[in-house]
Amino acid sequence: MTDANIDTDTGHPRTARAEPTRQLSVEEVGDLARTVIGNVEDVIVGSHDAIEHIVTTMLARGHVLLEDVPGVGKTMLARAVARSFESSFSRVQFTPDLLPADVTGVNVFNQQSREFEFRPGPVFANVVLADEINRAPPKTQSALLEVMEETQVTVDGTTHRLEEPFTVIATQNSVERNRTYELPIAEVDRFTKRLRLGYPSPDAEAAMLGRVAGTHPIETLDPVASLDQLRGARATVAEITVEAPIRQYVTRLANYTREHAQLGVSPRGSLALLRASQARAALDGQGYVTPDDVQHEAEVTLAHRIRPVSSTDETGREIVRTALSTVRVE
Template identity: 50%
Template sequence: MDGHQGGVDQAGGSVSALRPLHHAESPEPMEAGRFKAACERILASIGQVVDGQAEAARLALTVLLAQGHLLVEDVPGVGKTMLAKTLARSIDCSVSRIQFTPDLLPSDVTGVSIYNQATRQFEFRPGAVFANIVIGDEINRASAKTQSALLECMEEHQVTVDGTSYVLSEPFMVVATQNPIEMEGTYPLPEAQRDRFMARISMGYPDAAAEAEMLESHQSESPLLRVEPVVDAAEIRAMIATVKDVFVSAPVRDYTVELGRATRASERIRLGASPRAVLQLLRAAKARAALAGRDFVLPDDVAAMAPEVLTHRLVLDRRASGSGLTAAAVLRAVVDSVPIPITGQSGARRHG
């Protein structure tokens, strides 16, 4: 691709001309029992490879079903890339992996038009983003120019090259990893880029039992090689439709808005949650409710997803950061300050 591979490993993906959104057929929501069984298969598949990270696996699935993107940030060697790979292998869909490096070009990510001398026309060669799941390893090692190549596709699920737009196949999810400790040779993600990620997680170290199990299971070969798809892309689309169908009452919707506004009003926060962040918080809460077996959202779903969805978006005031406060601690105080609406489970779902 443009004579430069840039650490791109692409497996499949399709390119289609941009079509009006109303032409796309929406899949039918999945029956509750099938939805639960599919979720359990995916989580079990991830669990057989990534030991002691059940919460991280559940959050990754939550983000996928909420049509978001995931940033996995932690020290080296805790399984960030393994989590992304296992999630991708558990789904029968197209997958590509990009090893972000300082010499990676935007065209390696999005694609490039090449002149065909035989036909005397330019032909589009798709980049690594033309896949259902795109794994971006060490995203902060690429330049800001290359990082920005992901902005359009993460927000609009399309890529524009030389004035022509191409739709990305659904489902579409970017799972990016980065090491927050090592700063040499890295380019920190700007606020606009971080805001495209629905959630950020830090996996942390596994407990002693999980680490011992890892030593046993990884001795002869990587268990990733034994992972087989447990769902396909069509099932994921139906699961996403199920999440979209989850009911949100007016009090829960207002509570979500108030959480976002409270981050903007806090004296300790210089840059609060954007309207996009509030929308993604509600989508994540709907996915959490669906994974819990409910067809309606509780305020607890919103509050539980707030740390993963909002923390990485906040920019603290100088005095707050100078005093040693973290964004997570400030957000906890903000969430605690917003009154939780009282909603009964009976009648929470619309009838009729």
């Protein structure tokens, strides 16, 4: 007689299947996104567009790179977004002596069982804040390549899957060039969007000072969305209709960058733009992607993937802007 808990094909114990997540309607996705954005704005003042971009990136199953000068609120923004969801959160402070195993995890020998046991690293969370990621050398930065692309970690030949949803929000110091490392191109390409916050307006800065004069609002920020809601929203965004003319438009934009730069947008970048456009459409309550959605997301999604021919050429942002004004919409 066969044990009902044993898989007869593999001989291994059966794995209990989780209950399927309820998929949200497009309207519910938009409401959820706006609720989270409003919650984050209780902490972060004057960065509505950046908050919106981070939330849509999470809906698009992507990752975000925040690059700017120190002190403009990059880390606080990432923390506020993470706290708006009832999800697991971890923070990795990248330093020059940080090792790859400090990020992904390591096998440790158990004296009692006489076996090696895997101790997960801080990447095993739903939202991971990689703070000042470019302070660690490329070897350590590369520890994120597999997990960002495949949502898994391989240690000593054994692959460990992470729980979905999974998002990396990384901050990057753009000032101290002589004390930081350049991010590998392969890693930069894995970030769906690169955002810059900039300095707040005088009114926004005055409002911010008023909020943090006593207890910082991040300390009392409550979640407004569950993990199941986020999963359901991501499933809905993945099914937003993308007609063939839109796919062809995205392809033509990517090809333009390849023809006008030393390194243009990769197919991964095209896919990132398509997914970001789906999330943008859902935020606006649409069940289909329009050229306006693509154009809204193109600059922050494509520019960081482009390497001009020389330093005197157009920047990645300028190349994308030229592409948007040149490439036809059919």
